[in-house]
Each structure stands twice: as C-alpha cells, then as structure tokens.
Amino acid sequence: MTTGSVVNETFPAAALPSLDGVMVDFASYRGKKLIVFMWASW
Amino acid sequence: MVEQYAGSGFELVAVAVDAQGAKMPRPFMEQAGATFTCLVDSDNLLSKTFGFKAVPNGILIDESGEVVYQKFGGFDIRKQETRDLVDAWLTSGATAGAESSERTEVDSRVHVLFGQGLALLRSGDTIGARAKWREVSIFDPDNYVVHKQLWSIENPERFYGENVDMAWQKQQLAQGL
Numbered sequence: 001m002t003t004g005s006v007v008n009e010t011f012p013a014a015a016l017p018s019l020d021g022v023m024v025d026f027a028s029y030r031g032k033k034l035i036v037f038m039w040a041s042w
Numbered sequence: 043m044v045e046q047y048a049g050s051g052f053e054l055v056a057v058a059v060d061a062q063g064a065k066m067p068r069p070f071m072e073q074a075g076a077t078f079t080c081l082v083d084s085d086n087l088l089s090k091t092f093g094f095k096a097v098p099n100g101i102l103i104d105e106s107g108e109v110v111y112q113k114f115g116g117f118d119i120r121k122q123e124t125r126d127l128v129d130a131w132l133t134s135g136a137t138a139g140a141e142s143s144e145r146t147e148v149d150s151r152v153h154v155l156f157g158q159g160l161a162l163l164r165s166g167d168t169i170g171a172r173a174k175w176r177e178v179s180i181f182d183p184d185n186y187v188v189h190k191q192l193w194s195i196e197n198p199e200r201f202y203g204e205n206v207d208m209a210w211q212k213q214q215l216a217q218g219l
Contacts, residue, residue: 007112007142011103012091016057016081019064019071024055024081030107033052033132037117038088038099040059040187041066042194042201 011036052132054078057088059097061160061191066202085160089187090153093145096186100124102131114143152182163195172196 011034015025026036056078058067064082071080089095092112100117102110111131118124127140159174175192178185193200193214200207 007109009109010107011101011109014087014091016083016087017064019068019080019082021064024079026055026103027107029053029055029103031105033105033135034103035052035054035128036057036101036103037054037119038057038059038083038094038097038101040097040190041070042060042190042206 055081057081057083059083059086059089059187061086061163062195086153086156086187089148093148094143094187095146095148095182095184099143100128102128102137104135111137111140112142112145114146148185149182152178152185152188155181156188168195 011026013025013027015023017023026034056071056076058064058071058080060066060082061084063084067080067082083089092099092101092114094114096115098117099112099114101112104110111127113124119128127137131137155174155178159171159178162168162174163171172192172195175188178188179192183189190211193211194202197210200210
C-alpha cells in the first residue's frame with residue numbers, strides 16, 4: 001500500500017549522530033543542495 | 043564512488059542504517075576514505091519517516107529544504123541513470139521527468155517490534171532481539187531493513203567479512219528463513 005510521495009514537501013526535521021557521535025541536523029544544510037544517500041553494510 | 047562530485051556546490055550526507063551502531067559502517071567508510079559526512083541511523087528513524095523497506099536510497103533536497111526527488115531501493119551512483127539524474131540536477135536544478143519512488147506505509151507494529159528488539163539488543167539480550175525481529179520478518183516479509191539486520195546479527199560471518207554473501211541470502215529466502 002502506498003500513501004503517495006513526499007516529493008515537493010520539506011524534508012522532515014531530523015537529526016542523526018555521525019560516526020563519532022556528533023548530532024547533525026539535516027536543517028543545517030539549508031541554502032545548499034543536499035544529497036542524502038542511505039546505505040547499509042548488511 | 044561519489045568523490046568525483048566533491049566541490050560541485052552541494053553537500054552529500056551518507057546515512058548508514060544499522061541497529062548495531064557506528065562500529066559496523068565505520069570500516070567501510072574508512073576503507074573508502076570518505077570525505078563526506080557519515081551519519082548512523084540505528085533506530086530506523088528515516089525508514090519510519092519516509093516509509094521504505096530496503097536500501098540503498100537517495101533523496102535530493104534543494105536549497106529551500108524541499109525534497110525534489112526520492113528513490114527507495116536501487117539508488118546506486120555506479121549506475122549511469124543515477125549519475126545522469128544527479129548530474130542534471132546539480133547543473134540545472136531539474137530532475138527531468140525522473141520518477142520518484144512512492145512512500146510505502148510501514149505498519150506501526152513493525153516499528154514497535156523493531157524498537158523492542160533494539161532495546162533488547164542494547165541490553166545485551168541478542169536472543170530476545172532476534173525473536174522480536176523474527177516476528178517482523180513473518181509479519182512483514184518484504185521489510186528488508188529489519189529482515190537483513192536480523193540475518194546480520196544471526197550470521198555475522200555472512201555480512202561483515204570480505205563480501206556480503208548474496209547467494210546465501212537468496213538461499214535463506216528460498217527456505218523461508
């Protein structure tokens with residue numbers, strides 16, 4: 001089941017830790033083009 | 043793989059989806075000599091937010107913070123079509139008819155069970171965690187974000203050696219595991 005695309009909506013407020021545990025807020029990239037690439041080592 | 047784009051006036055953030063935390067993706071990123079920001083999503087935060095059941099995924103976000111393109115599953119910068127899309131967007135800001143993935147509704151029970159398993163894993167109860175995630179894989183069999191993490195803690199040798207053993211994964215699926 002799909003609920004439609006979120007394209008053309010603002011990227012949701014979210015923050016995640018870096019490999020070193022420093023929290024990074026996605027909103028801090030405003031003003032620049034941003035590519036978020038999600039991957040896994042599994 | 044993405045280094046060639048460095049300095050093209052954009053930012054790249056790689057998010058490793060891994061319940062076991064930074065220790066799993068770190069060697070891969072160090073080996074790749076990553077110069078971009080590497081984040082870790084241990085709680086399936088982005089899967090909850092965006093509704094996806096597999097990776098690799100790519101999301102393109104413009105200067106105003108708006109999502110202009112999203113691809114869930116199979117976003118691979120080694121593919122020509124992906125490179126063309128990214129190049130065009132960086133150059134012109136347009137995504138030229140590229141079709142975005144739909145958001146999938148992930149049942150809230152999946153997130154509850156995953157969260158319970160995660161709490162158990164963090165408390166050192168790997169067996170309990172596996173049981174919770176096994177429930178997810180029965181309830182929502184195409185949820186690879188959970189299913190493959192279950193496999194990876196059950197059979198680390200298939201995942202964290204030289205190569206991820208894809209033939210083994212196919213065999214597991216064929217056997218309904």
